[in-house]
Every structure is written in structure tokens, then in C-alpha cells.
Amino acid sequence: MTKTVKSASSKKPPKKDRELFSVRRDIKSKKKNADRRKNTTRVLDCDDEQMQEIKKMQQSQTAKSGNNKEIKSRERICYDTLVTGTIIGCCVARVFTDRILVSLPYRMKGFIPLTHISAPYTKLMHQLAEGESSSEEAHTLPDLYRPGQFLTVAVANTINAGTKGFAGVPLSLYPTDVNGNNVSSTAVYRGCVVQCSVVATEDHGYTLDTGIRGVTAAFMADANVPQGTVIAVGSVLPCVVTSIQGTTNVMSLTVSGKPDYVAIASAKPSDRQYGLSSPGTTVQVVITKSTAQGLSVLLGSEEDYYASIESAEGEDGAEPGSSLESGFVSPLHLRGPFDQCHLFRVGQKLQARILFATSFPRIVHLTLNNNVFNYNPSPDLDTHHGLTVGSIIEKASVLDSNNLGLSVRLSNKCRGFCFIGKVPGVNKPQQLVKKHPTGQQLPCKLLAFNDMDQLFLISVKSEDVKERNVLAELQIGMVLAVTIVQHVATGARVRTKSGIDGFVHTIHLTDTNMAAPQAKLPVGKTVQAKLINIREKKVVSTVKWSFYFTLKSLLVNSELPIVKEYSEGCVNLETKGVVRSVSEERLFMEFCNGVRGILGAKQFSTSIDLTTAYQPGSVLQVKITELGNNPAPLYFLALPIEQKKPKKIVDAGQLKKDLEKITEINRKQNSWLSNLKNNINIKASQQEKQKSGKILKKTKSKKLKTKQVLTLKLPLLKQPSKKRKLLKMSTKLTK
Known part of the structure; x- marks a missing residue:
């Protein structure tokens, strides 16, 4: 049996090493391309009717995805949606x-x-x-x-x-x-x-x-x-x-x-162009799509809607209702607070009011609630349904959650919304569903009411819901320790040991109205203060209390009764107050809780100028004499008897005697000085005469006289030699 030997030419060439940055062709991609070619050939071989059906299916799928994106974009209405001029x-x-x-x-x-x-x-x-x-x-x-x-x-x-x-x-x-x-x-x-x-x-x-x-x-x-x-x-x-x-x-x-x-x-309902863009105007709409995110509508009557459909069928590529303006109704703006979008059918005719319109894309946002833009409400209408801002709802039921926050049911006729920032322990929208599922009951506090959405803005934070009764802890007239937190242009912010924030006006910081109280009261220093005023601060989002203190020692350490209201029982009462403003005729004073009074200039001595003797911030002890009520309540004040300065009675005879006495004293002093000068001049002339044997001239005597007077000055007395000469001269004169 012979073996077949392969020739060198029949052997496969060795594989070359692939370059480092070369791209390897994928075998799977070849199969995919082949399948695509087969599918395309099949479609091309199909009849025209099948081809049109396939195109319609593709268009419907793209339309569904586009509508969902459009509805989601319509739902996301926030501050970024508004532009200048909207x-x-x-x-x-x-x-x-x-x-x-x-x-x-x-x-x-x-x-x-x-x-x-x-x-x-x-x-x-x-x-x-x-x-x-x-x-x-x-x-x-x-x-x-x-x-x-x-x-x-x-x-x-x-x-x-x-x-x-x-x-x-x-x-x-x-x-x-x-x-x-x-x-x-x-x-x-x-x-x-x-x-x-x-x-x-x-x-x-x-x-x-x-x-x-x-x-x-x-x-x-x-x-x-x-x-x-x-x-x-x-x-x-x-x-x-x-x-x-x-x-x-x-x-x-x-x-x-x-x-x-x-x-x-x-x-x-308005069918004019003006009504299609002015907020508050009622228009007719037809529902074209209903989803959980809201209702897509077209503005116009049913006749306009069907006429636009017929015109769209006659034009290739035109959508039904493209000639009408599109609108959107959010679940917030349905007829009732708990209506749902699936209860509305496609093609249903409604009447809605315009809220506003966005420019890009052009969408008119509408409301179906009749309480919005109600220009003539009945006196019995209560949109809050018995609830008040600031109250606590013990059991609020969670309805839904979205990227912004939680929707809750407050009562059978009222709903609320809590922003994600007011939900404790939640930083991401995905955590809302896990921590607060639908149906969960939780306590909340009503912060404000939005009349355009007909709902309450709430908070579920524990510090807001379980807000302590600060009015029971603090009362006007209490003396307590406070810490300086910050200095501002109008005063200083302080904080009590229990964590309650307060404020001290500039005139209440020091006893003497220092120009720079920061040096005496640095940040972090703890001082004694007296609570003098509590005010209710109503803000759109919440209701708070503002506390005002005084650091004046004359008020903090005073044991006199405080005045914090206008009452006949305070007449004939002695108390201390602060001067708020000064005029030539009167002083305007303020007591606790904003109570004010007037102290007339007749209560003082005629020699006192009120504008120079007193300044805003001065503390005075006064007596309430009368309560006035025209036009606003005001106390009339007087000085206590021990503080009144007696008026000086001037006697003409006594004044004459005092003047004579003063002139006699001045005459004696002048005579003594003149005698001393004469004696000095005589002694000097005698000494000069003994030396020269001549009589001095008047001019020389004047010089000597001036010279002797100059020796009496204080700087010369400090010199030892001059001092000895003066002592010798004084002993000779006495002899």
C-alpha cells in the first residue's frame, strides 16, 4: 500500500501574526447581514397590500413611543419650562x-x-x-x-x-x-x-x-x-x-x-383666536388620548375635530387633528380631587379653562376644575374643606409618588402634595415607592394651599409634625440666658439653651447704644436677656413665631411689673420702658409686646431740652395715667414724683446779694495783686539805685516790672535758682 505524500505546494501557508491594532471580522455579523438580505427580499417580493400593512404597523409603533414621550414631557412642568414672556x-x-x-x-x-x-x-x-x-x-x-x-x-x-x-x-x-x-x-x-x-x-x-x-x-x-x-x-x-x-x-x-x-x-366657550391664548378663558376640547399621566386633547368643537380628520385622510402623511391646536390636562386639573384619567374616553367633548401655553412645543395647558378662575365665588364656597394651614393631619393616606414627591389624601374632599425635600430619609425618587407605598398612612403638617391646583402643600418631617409648643416654654417677661449667634445691620441673632432662635434690635443690645456692640458682645458670648415681644410670622409656606429680646441691664434686672397689653387695669401702674423716638414736645416710649405710650414735655423741667437730654434707646421709669383709643390705643405717661426735678425759683434780692459778693471777692483779689506788683517794682528800683546811684527811668522800671512778673510763671518755679530768689524776695516783702 503506497502512502500519498503531500507536496510542499499543497501545504497550507502558516498563519500570519495578527497586528496588535487590527480589527477581527465577526462571523456573526455575516449571518445577520445574510438574514437581513433574506428579509428584505421577502418584503420586496410581497404584494403592495402587505407592504402597506407593514408600514402602518411601523408607523403606529413609532407614534405610540412618540406620544408617550410627549405626554411625559408635558407632565414635567417645572420652573425650567417657563420662559421670559410666558x-x-x-x-x-x-x-x-x-x-x-x-x-x-x-x-x-x-x-x-x-x-x-x-x-x-x-x-x-x-x-x-x-x-x-x-x-x-x-x-x-x-x-x-x-x-x-x-x-x-x-x-x-x-x-x-x-x-x-x-x-x-x-x-x-x-x-x-x-x-x-x-x-x-x-x-x-x-x-x-x-x-x-x-x-x-x-x-x-x-x-x-x-x-x-x-x-x-x-x-x-x-x-x-x-x-x-x-x-x-x-x-x-x-x-x-x-x-x-x-x-x-x-x-x-x-x-x-x-x-x-x-x-x-x-x-x-370661545371660538375666537383671543380665547385660545388668554388664561382663564373657557374653550371646547376633544380628548384624543387618555393615559395615567394625563389627557391629550385638541382645542375645538367636535365638528372641527372630525373635519380635521377628514382633511387629514385626504392628505398623504397628515395626522388627524393636525390643523387644531393641541392641549394637555394634568391629573392635578381634573374635575375632582380624586378623578382618574382612565374614566375619560377618547373622542369625549369637554369644556376647560386655559392655564398657560408653552412655546416649544406649542401646548396649551388646561384645567377642568370649576373653582380655578372662579371670578364670582359664592360666599358659602370653602375650597379648603374645613382644613387650615398649620394644622396637623394624623392619618394621611399615600395615593401616588413621582419624581417630585408624594400625593396624599387628606380627607374625602381634599388632597395634598409633599415635595421630596420634605420627606425624611429620601434622597432619590426610587426610594419614595419603597419607603412610602400606596395606601400607607402617615402624619403630616399643612404648610400652604395652592389655589391654582386646589391642593395643600404638606410636610411629613418629624420636626414639622411634632413641633413643640414654644409658646408654652417662653412667656413675655422671662429672663433667660442666650448666646450671640450673628451680628447683622439691624441687631443680633441669639439662641436660647433649648435651641429657640430670637433677635435683639440694635437699641436693645447695650445700655449706652454703642456704635460697635460687637466688641462688647462677640459671637459665642452668653448673656442674660429678657423676652419682650412674640410675633406671629405668617409666610406662604408656613406659620412661625418670632421672639425678640432685650439685653439692657435696666430692663433685665428690673423688678417692676411689665406692660404687654392695652388695658384699663394698667392705669396708675409704674413700669420701665424704652424711648423709641424723641421730639421737642414729647417722648415716644415702647413697652413689651409692642405696647406704646407718650410722655409729654410738661413732665420735665423747663430747662431741659428733650432732644439733647434723651435719645432712642434710653430707659425711663414712668407711670401710666390714662389709656387713649383715638384712633389707635395708646398710653399717656407721667414721671413718678421722686424722678421729677423741682423747678428753681429765682429771687431778685438774693441774686443781687450774690452778685455783690462776687464783685467784692474779685475786688479784693485785684487789690492784692496790685499791691504785690507795686512792692516788687519798688524793691527792684531800690536795688538798681544802689548799684548805679541814678534814678531809673520809667521805661526801665517797666522792663524790670515785666521781668519780675515773668519769674512767677510755673516753668521758672521748677528751676532751683529761681525758686530760691523768689523765696528770698517773699521773706523780705513780709518783713
Whole structure:
């Protein structure tokens, strides 16, 4: 049997070493590419009907994923969504003299500064500050606005929005900001609702500014003014257009501000372009998609919706309803507090109110709750359902959780929301579901109420829920040890041993009103203080108590009774108080708890000037003589008898005797000095005469006289030689 021997040419060549950075071809990728080729050939060989079905399936899958992403993006409404110029509805939460705090949709907050109300109001405030006269009566913001009032505002800026310590979004009520870029005169019609600002007061009504392009003037008669509210320069209110005069370029309006008229007009669905962008306007919508995240709707009637579907079928690639504006209803803004989105069907017709509209993408956010933008609420309406801010709910049931926080059920008619920052032990949204599952009951504290979302903002932190009763621990008049924590421009912050924070005003830091009290009271020093005032501090988010102390030893160590209220029982009572301000006629004094009194200049001696003898911060012991109540309660004070300085009675005869006595003493002193000078001059002249044998001239005697007088000065007395000469001279004169 012969063996076959392989030739050298038939052998396989040896494998070359693969380079270090070479790419190895994957065998699996070849198989995948082959399968793809087979699939494509199969599809190409199919009929046209099958090809269209496959395309429709692919389009439906991409549409579903796109809709889910769109709904999720719509749900994530936060401060980053708002841009400068966004027109949004709000509700007044609290009014201060320099700003208005408001609640915004989606649990947001904002504020309107004093300078962002209107141009005429800003000008009036400047005139008032500079002391200039004005024909218009000036009113403060608490007189013009009230909590619960619905307004339409424009976002001024979004700098530092949502950061730590963020006070809210700055907003503007200027008519040009609200309506200038949003509404034109062509969209105004009889019966529409327009927000107007009062410019001036006329004889029979008010001149208003709408801010709408093409509208030159608007007038509201006195008969159409809402009753029970102050209407003046700076007031902003919704009005119904009752008549239109002029053309689109030069148009004048007559409006009415009665709440019942405004409520009826705003409840009517609007089919004009103006109603599609103004917050608070009612529009018709049709549901196109319902998910747990919210309702996707199209703005328009059913006829408009089906007409858009028919037009889309005639156009290739057009989506149904693409010609209508899209909107979104969040689960926060359904009809009731516990309604669910799956109860609404696709194609259902609804009426909703506009909250605001985002620009990119263009989506109108709506609400189905009738209590939002209710311009004429009934007196019996209680949106809080018996709950009050600051109260504790022992058993609140968890409804749901998301990336922002927890949704809870407070009662059968009210709900609440707790931000993730108010949930203890939770740093990530994934931890919320594990630690607080649906149905769990937990205690919470009501911090604030958002009128735009119709829910309470709550906290489940133990320190908030189990807040200790500090009013039972501290009482006015108590003396306790406090530690200096920080010095500020108006005083110093202090803290008690039990951890309660307080404040000491500058006039209460030292007894003598030191210019730099930090040297005497450094940070960390513990001193004795007396509690003199407790104030309730109402903030939008919570209700707190502020404690004020005094470090003046005359008040801390005083055993006299304290005065902390206005009462007839305090009359004829002696106490100590602090001078707040000084004038030539009187002293204004303050006691505990902000109680004040007046001490007239007649209680002092006529020789005392109050402006120089006393200063703010001085402590005086006074006696309460009378309680006045016109227009505000005030105590009239007097000095105790032992503190009154007796007036000096001047006698003319005694004064003459005193003057004679003084002149006699002066005469004797002058005579003694003159005799001493004469004796010195005589002695000097005798000595000179003995030396020269000549009589001295008057000029020389004057020089000698001057020379002898100069030797009496103190520096010469310190010299030993001069001192001995003076002693010798004095002994000779005495002989």
C-alpha cells in the first residue's frame, strides 16, 4: 500500500501574526447581514397590500413611543419650562406693601414686585416718596388686592428659578406685558373678557389700559364697578367688553367689571383666536388620548375635530387633528380631587379653562376644575374643606409618588402634595415607592394651599409634625440666658439653651447704644436677656413665631411689673420702658409686646431740652395715667414724683446779694495783686539805685516790672535758682 505524500505546494501557508491594532471580522455579523438580505427580499417580493400593512404597523409603533414621550414631557412642568414672556394665570396668596405673593399651576410660586403693577402706579409711588402732590389718591397694595383673587401675569425673568432659597418667579402685571404680544384689536369682540389696569379716575368712572395693540382707550362707568372693592390707580381687574367704537387701528372700548358679568362671560366657550391664548378663558376640547399621566386633547368643537380628520385622510402623511391646536390636562386639573384619567374616553367633548401655553412645543395647558378662575365665588364656597394651614393631619393616606414627591389624601374632599425635600430619609425618587407605598398612612403638617391646583402643600418631617409648643416654654417677661449667634445691620441673632432662635434690635443690645456692640458682645458670648415681644410670622409656606429680646441691664434686672397689653387695669401702674423716638414736645416710649405710650414735655423741667437730654434707646421709669383709643390705643405717661426735678425759683434780692459778693471777692483779689506788683517794682528800683546811684527811668522800671512778673510763671518755679530768689524776695516783702 503506497502512502500519498503531500507536496510542499499543497501545504497550507502558516498563519500570519495578527497586528496588535487590527480589527477581527465577526462571523456573526455575516449571518445577520445574510438574514437581513433574506428579509428584505421577502418584503420586496410581497404584494403592495402587505407592504402597506407593514408600514402602518411601523408607523403606529413609532407614534405610540412618540406620544408617550410627549405626554411625559408635558407632565414635567417645572420652573425650567417657563420662559421670559410666558403668559400664565395665578392666584393671590398674600399681599405685602412691596410685593404680592401668588400661587402658580403645577405647585409653583411667584411674586409681583411693587414696580411691576403698572406704569401710572409706579409713577404715583415715586411722587409719594418724594413728597410731590398728585391728583390721584395713593393706595397701598393690601388695599387694592386680596388673597384668592385670580390674575393673568407675564413672567419677568427666570434667573435662579427653582434653586435653593428661591422666593418665586418674578412676574409682571403691566398691560403691555400681558396683552401686548398676545392679543390684537382684531381678536377683540363684544362679550370677551379682557384684563385691564386703572390709569386715572374720572368724574363718572375710570380710564383703563388694556395693553392691546390698536386699542387706544377703555372706559368703565361707576355703575359697572365691582362693589366692596377699592378701585384706584394700580388696580387690575378682569372686564367684559360691552361696546366697541372705531376701527381696528383706532379702537375704544366700554367695559364692565361686575363679577357676575365677568363670570358668565368667562364661562362661555370661545371660538375666537383671543380665547385660545388668554388664561382663564373657557374653550371646547376633544380628548384624543387618555393615559395615567394625563389627557391629550385638541382645542375645538367636535365638528372641527372630525373635519380635521377628514382633511387629514385626504392628505398623504397628515395626522388627524393636525390643523387644531393641541392641549394637555394634568391629573392635578381634573374635575375632582380624586378623578382618574382612565374614566375619560377618547373622542369625549369637554369644556376647560386655559392655564398657560408653552412655546416649544406649542401646548396649551388646561384645567377642568370649576373653582380655578372662579371670578364670582359664592360666599358659602370653602375650597379648603374645613382644613387650615398649620394644622396637623394624623392619618394621611399615600395615593401616588413621582419624581417630585408624594400625593396624599387628606380627607374625602381634599388632597395634598409633599415635595421630596420634605420627606425624611429620601434622597432619590426610587426610594419614595419603597419607603412610602400606596395606601400607607402617615402624619403630616399643612404648610400652604395652592389655589391654582386646589391642593395643600404638606410636610411629613418629624420636626414639622411634632413641633413643640414654644409658646408654652417662653412667656413675655422671662429672663433667660442666650448666646450671640450673628451680628447683622439691624441687631443680633441669639439662641436660647433649648435651641429657640430670637433677635435683639440694635437699641436693645447695650445700655449706652454703642456704635460697635460687637466688641462688647462677640459671637459665642452668653448673656442674660429678657423676652419682650412674640410675633406671629405668617409666610406662604408656613406659620412661625418670632421672639425678640432685650439685653439692657435696666430692663433685665428690673423688678417692676411689665406692660404687654392695652388695658384699663394698667392705669396708675409704674413700669420701665424704652424711648423709641424723641421730639421737642414729647417722648415716644415702647413697652413689651409692642405696647406704646407718650410722655409729654410738661413732665420735665423747663430747662431741659428733650432732644439733647434723651435719645432712642434710653430707659425711663414712668407711670401710666390714662389709656387713649383715638384712633389707635395708646398710653399717656407721667414721671413718678421722686424722678421729677423741682423747678428753681429765682429771687431778685438774693441774686443781687450774690452778685455783690462776687464783685467784692474779685475786688479784693485785684487789690492784692496790685499791691504785690507795686512792692516788687519798688524793691527792684531800690536795688538798681544802689548799684548805679541814678534814678531809673520809667521805661526801665517797666522792663524790670515785666521781668519780675515773668519769674512767677510755673516753668521758672521748677528751676532751683529761681525758686530760691523768689523765696528770698517773699521773706523780705513780709518783713
